[in-house]
Amino acid sequence: MRDGRETKERITRAALTLFVEKGFAETSIRDITSAVGVTEGALYRHFASKEQLAWDLFSTNYISFATELTRARIGRTGFGAQIGAMLDTFCRFFDEDPELFSYLLLVQHNESGKLPDTIKTPVDAVRECVIDAMESGDIPPADPEFVTASLLGVVLQVATARIYGKIDKGLCELKDELTATCLRVAQG
Amino acid sequence: MRDGRETKERITRAALTLFVEKGFAETSIRDITSAVGVTEGALYRHFASKEQLAWDLFSTNYISFATELTRARIGRTGFGAQIGAMLDTFCRFFDEDPELFSYLLLVQHNESGKLPDTIKTPVDAVRECVIDAMESGDIPPADPEFVTASLLGVVLQVATARIYGKIDKGLCELKDELTATCLRVAQG
DNA sequence: CATCTGCAAGTGAACGATCACTTACTTTGG
DNA sequence: CCAAAGTAAGTGATCGTTCACTTGCAGATG
Numbered sequence: 001m002r003d004g005r006e007t008k009e010r011i012t013r014a015a016l017t018l019f020v021e022k023g024f025a026e027t028s029i030r031d032i033t034s035a036v037g038v039t040e041g042a043l044y045r046h047f048a049s050k051e052q053l054a055w056d057l058f059s060t061n062y063i064s065f066a067t068e069l070t071r072a073r074i075g076r077t078g079f080g081a082q083i084g085a086m087l088d089t090f091c092r093f094f095d096e097d098p099e100l101f102s103y104l105l106l107v108q109h110n111e112s113g114k115l116p117d118t119i120k121t122p123v124d125a126v127r128e129c130v131i132d133a134m135e136s137g138d139i140p141p142a143d144p145e146f147v148t149a150s151l152l153g154v155v156l157q158v159a160t161a162r163i164y165g166k167i168d169k170g171l172c173e174l175k176d177e178l179t180a181t182c183l184r185v186a187q188g
Numbered sequence: 189m190r191d192g193r194e195t196k197e198r199i200t201r202a203a204l205t206l207f208v209e210k211g212f213a214e215t216s217i218r219d220i221t222s223a224v225g226v227t228e229g230a231l232y233r234h235f236a237s238k239e240q241l242a243w244d245l246f247s248t249n250y251i252s253f254a255t256e257l258t259r260a261r262i263g264r265t266g267f268g269a270q271i272g273a274m275l276d277t278f279c280r281f282f283d284e285d286p287e288l289f290s291y292l293l294l295v296q297h298n299e300s301g302k303l304p305d306t307i308k309t310p311v312d313a314v315r316e317c318v319i320d321a322m323e324s325g326d327i328p329p330a331d332p333e334f335v336t337a338s339l340l341g342v343v344l345q346v347a348t349a350r351i352y353g354k355i356d357k358g359l360c361e362l363k364d365e366l367t368a369t370c371l372r373v374a375q376g
Numbered sequence: 377c378a379t380c381t382g383c384a385a386g387t388g389a390a391c392g393a394t395c396a397c398t399t400a401c402t403t404t405g406g
Numbered sequence: 407c408c409a410a411a412g413t414a415a416g417t418g419a420t421c422g423t424t425c426a427c428t429t430g431c432a433g434a435t436g
Contacts, residue, residue: 025213153345154338161337184372
């Protein structure tokens with residue numbers, strides 16, 4: 001039989017590419033299906049709506065990324081080791097699929113509010129790391145939200161500069177510089 | 189005569205609010221005009237199209253903000269003084285109209301590519317400051333794009349945290365902390 | 377002072393295009 | 407043969423934009 005799962009994956013990837021390239025609202029169902037080479041009905045065989053397609057794309061990857069980040073942290077002791085491990089995870093995730101990362105960054109503000117509060121996000125993972133480090137005295141006390149935002153800012157903006165071609169090294173190559181910068185940020 | 193300029197300004201503000209709240213594509217002309225209390229024809233008396241309305245809103249403020257940033261820098265000597273002055277300008281700009289700032293941040297990636305290369309953007313202002321500081325030895329040599337992105341990241345992400353209510357102090361109150369963090373970022 | 381005039385400002389119905397989505401039908405392959 | 411996968415022609419709603427028309431007002435005219 002014709003393999004429906006393969007079609008579904010091709011739809012998912014085409015949607016990801018187009019959402020990043022043109023934006024969600026500016027991408028029509030026809031754009032997606034004609035990029036894949038199927039008709040609109042085929043898409044609705046696999047997804048209930050355009051919104052659900054976008055949501056599937058977001059929630060699956062956003063949550064699994066948060067899980068990876070948290071897993072990278074456990075077992076490590078000390079702020080430097082934990083941030084280093086999380087940055088390693090982040091850089092590999094980014095370099096492996098920059099398009100996916102762009103999508104998560106792009107729609108994060110619209111979609112992350114739909115997540116139940118019980119679900120841990122990547123932002124939560126960083127915040128927990130910061131709070132732990134403050135409690136254990138690894139970094140000086142300060143507003144955890146301020147420090148978390150600063151750390152996220154460095155990483156996300158460097159990643160954005162990479163996406164726009166302003167930085168020509170992959171993030172994995174920049175991992176040590178990123179780690180050093182993050183450590184300086186946190187050492188208030 | 190009925191004051192057309194006042195109507196135009198009310199359309200501009202309503203569009204700003206709605207674009208930030210719902211996004212550009214999700215905001216219809218009817219949404220804007222009914223928020224103002226006029227009909228659709230009246231909007232087209234003042235703006236050629238929905239796109240031009242969004243573009244006017246962006247380009248005017250984006251450019252004038254870049255001008256303010258550059259002006260804050262001139263006359264100051266030393267990286268610390270220059271970054272401090274630019275942060276002061278930024279924080280006041282943000283606190284004065286967070287909604288406007290949100291809009292510039294939101295549409296920046298779509299619209300800034302339409303600016304001619306001769307126009308100086310806020311990002312350019314920061315990059316120039318970084319390059320000057322490296323040449324004069326105020327900060328250690330590094331990839332200017334990396335340092336620029338890191339500095340921007342800290343400031344923009346803290347501003348974003350403020351917008352989302354995660355930080356409850358105004359940016360002007362956080363200016364000293366922001367300055368200190370930026371100095372630490374640049375001292376590679 | 378009263379009236380006329382010209383024009384910017386605003387109205388509201390209509391237009392064609394496009395959209396997400398549906399449905400009745402056909403093809404495919406175990 | 408049968409169920410899943412895919413097709414193709416629709417549906418109604420909504421969108422940005424247009425246009426013929428009305429309204430309000432400043433200044434010229436007599």
